[in-house]
Amino acid sequence: MSISLSPPKKVVSEKQIDAIINKGGKTTVESKEVAADPNSTKSIKLIMTVDEMETIKELRDKRPAKSRSRKISISVHDWVIEAVQEKIERERRKYSVQ
Numbered sequence: 001m002s003i004s005l006s007p008p009k010k011v012v013s014e015k016q017i018d019a020i021i022n023k024g025g026k027t028t029v030e031s032k033e034v035a036a037d038p039n040s041t042k043s044i045k046l047i048m049t050v051d052e053m054e055t056i057k058e059l060r061d062k063r064p065a066k067s068r069s070r071k072i073s074i075s076v077h078d079w080v081i082e083a084v085q086e087k088i089e090r091e092r093r094k095y096s097v098q
Contacts, residue, residue, distance in 0.1 A: 046080065056080070 048056075056076055065073045074082070091097070 056079055060074055060076060060079050063073050
């Protein structure tokens with residue numbers, strides 16, 4: 001295998017650069033404004049302190065279990081979802097939002 005020189009670099013003027021920048025373009029995927037389905041889901045990343053997580057677990061464990069089951073009555077995920085839903089309902093009533 002032989003070693004060869006790299007191809008010569010093209011000199012591009014500022015005018016050519018400005019022309020490309022100002023040309024504009026389109027996104028690769030056309031955005032469609034579709035009414036969001038109220039039953040669709042959206043995932044978010046939730047970052048909490050260890051202390052907040054321990055408090056949630058403690059509160060969750062204090063909740064009485066359904067029937068005589070020894071199983072944990074509610075998961076941390078469900079507890080957070082329930083708390084968010086309660087907050088949304090309080091804010092809706094406070095600000096009279098449908």
